[in-house]
Amino acid sequence: MDVRYMAGAFYRALTAAKDGPSLYDICDPVFLRQSCGNSHLATFYRTALNNPALRLVLRRSGLPELRDPIRVRALRDALSAACDDDAPDWAAIGQPVADLVDTIELSHPKPKRVVPPPHLPRPADIDAAIRACGTHLLGSFDRNGFIPTYAAFNLIGDPDCGGRELLMALTGLNARGYKNSTLMFNLARVFIARSATGRLINPPWIGIAEPMWQPVQIRHRTAYYDAFFTEALLAFIDTDLATGAESAASRDAIDQMVAFCLKTSRETVRGPDGGTVDVVTALAPLPHPRFSRFFWQIKQRLGFDVYVPDCDTTACSLSAATQAGCNDPMLQQPLIDFYAGLQVRDGGNAPSVTVPLNDSIDYDGGIVTWIDSLAGERPFGNDLDPTLNLDVLELSFRNAARWQVIETPKRLETLRRIIGFHRRLIESGQFADPKSHIYYLPELYCAYFGRCTAALRALPEAVQRAIDPDDAFAAMREKVLGYVQDELITREINPFDAALALIALGHLGAEPDSFKAPLNCILDALGEGWRGAPFKAYEWNKMKTPTRILVGGPEVTSAFVLMGLALARRALAPRPAA
Known part of the structure; x- marks a missing residue:
């Protein structure tokens, strides 16, 4: 600032x-x-x-x-x-x-174009930054008993929300x-x-992701955040850069965060067949969100006291648990069947999107965000976010065998229709338009597309062909990679933008030269954070209603930078001799 x-x-x-x-x-x-x-x-x-x-x-x-x-x-x-x-x-x-x-x-x-740096940074400097981020995350968990995230109100609102969108919200919530x-x-x-x-209220900044400079920030904990911190610590362990003590501390933190996701934050809702299904709530009851008493009281006075489960928190929590090797019975539920009941069909349940702030995109095949509570509550109406739909795919790919996706035609059809939703979004170029997204930046969509692609490519080839017979992911890869290489990293970026770029580039198999700009950006900014944090807090996700509410934190930046650097390190490692 x-x-x-x-x-x-x-x-x-x-x-x-x-x-x-x-x-x-x-x-x-x-x-x-x-x-x-x-x-x-x-x-x-x-x-x-x-x-x-x-x-x-x-x-x-x-x-x-x-x-x-x-x-x-x-x-x-x-x-x-x-x-x-x-x-x-x-x-x-x-x-x-x-x-x-x-x-x-x-x-x-609209960041200005810049001259790319001529050289890749030294591997030792990349390793040092990874260690700094891992140490930051573990230190935060040790001090707090969890890894916090913060929310901040930007009262100037979102550029995509005009009068039309206000009326949509007032009538759809x-x-x-x-x-x-x-x-x-x-x-x-x-x-x-x-x-x-x-x-x-809205000072200028460098890059795309907005810095969280706001003086009042609300610290809290949800399963959605714990899921991504779990992935970051798994990446730290996989780099072999963590000491023995750090690996053990990472494993302990991962176990506690997975338990928070699948046990503390578990909620039972009504399934499409009339039975019940266990999902993950967006905000666990007190005292688990770890709000201060002051902010909890303000939250209730402002009317934000009722939360319901959502498809994204559920998908990311179960994905993190799967990656961590968890065998909780919750993972045995074929949640793809539950998601199918929330899938938009053109001319069918399209009206289930009651707050269509991004109605310029084709919703057909997409999964809506919010899940009715067992009591039938749905305070936010419903919307449809593209990045959430990547998380549903990624979870389903990781559990394809467990859920017998290939062996069950209806489940396979559900996945293919979600893929079709993404293919139309990407081939039209609308994925790069901020207005197409509800909770995320287009740049984050690109990173998560890479993550989703990696989960698909980890499956046996026969399974990949059954899920994606038209090789849609190859076509989508070219578009997404082109946006990251030709637009995102050719302009001024900040460390969070750079981390998102690295995640996309690493997962999508980009050439080494593409890593120069984001790697140098991150290493040049190392140490910019306050109170020992390697980096500042930046926008991870946001709410567009009731106003622009940013979510992020210095620990969030460390998690994304760590994941991005780990992928870059792997991509740039010398190839073994044939």
Whole structure:
């Protein structure tokens, strides 16, 4: 973070000329009155938007069009309806806010092209960086009893979410609290993005993945994170760079994290045949998420107190357990049958995607994100994310024999339809468009595509041919590898971007020259982190609703860098003599 830049941005936010009514001029009369029918909305306003710190920097952020009393009345009436009506008309309530959201001009990063470095770094330097990342992860686990990840709110919102997407969310989400927070965050982001405060909230950065500079970050633990930390420590062991003590500590941490995934985070839901199935919840009950009491109370006040299982956490947890050699009975369930019940069929259950923020892509064959709880709860409605569908494939490839995928025509058809979903996405070029993704960057999709491809290529050739008779993965590989080589690594990147590039390049069998730019980027940045971390925290995944919520952390960066460097090290190792 550039301290001089932040100081200047803070000063400009405090001293900017006020050009019309502010967020507080609009909202105070609605939410600070004695009676508000839906107490959550008033509580949300007071906690999330009317706190002293945000009010300080937003009090001079005004919108000139709100000098029009008719427009102000329409906006306040909509907010009052959201607050007071028993069954709000969310499309009507959202329209005045959506009109304002459409005045925001935001864009995704467009890094400039750079001259590639001339040489590969020394193998010894790669090894040293791997050891630094492994030591960081093990040290964090030893201090905390788990490896933490952090969430941070970026109130300026996501460039892909305009007024149309706001209305999709308001009408497609189920939980009223989540609708409330989406409405209010989107109203606030207009005042932020169109004022000097925007440059304070959203400073510029190098590369694609956004650095997590936000001063308030919420530490927590989920099975999804433990699954990827498990993979990182498995990669550390496989490099043979860990000492004997570090290998033993890694194994112990892996065992504990797999247990957290499959035991602590296990949840029973209804299966497609009416029976029950064990899946993995997105957020285990207290005390397991390891929130501080302060943040847990804020989380409940803001309306984020109900979570349900999801297909991605389930897939990644079971994949990590499989890789770790676990034989938990949960792995014996042919979960591909459960996923088939959540697969979109054109003209069939396509309406199951209730929040279609990425409706420019063809959903047919894809698996939706959220799993109804046994009580029938689905607070987030449902959406469909491409990267999640790679994780479902990867898990299924690793368990193809156990689940008798090849021997069961329906299971084989389910996999082929997911592959067809990806093939259309990749061949159209839409995989490289951030708008095609709900929770991830296109660059991360490329890395996970490499990971998925590696799981397929590890299967016997006859099994590969049965799953992919048209050799779709070979065609997709060319497109994805071309994007990484011709776009991602030819531009300014940061260490997290570089790690994603290495994972894609390593798994997809790229030529050694392709590794130069990402390897040099990572090694040049080694030591940039704070408090002994090798690297800073960067965006791993995100939520687009209710606002842009980034998830990552310095440990996450270490995990991805470690996995990327391990693959590069293997790819660059001297070939044995014939």
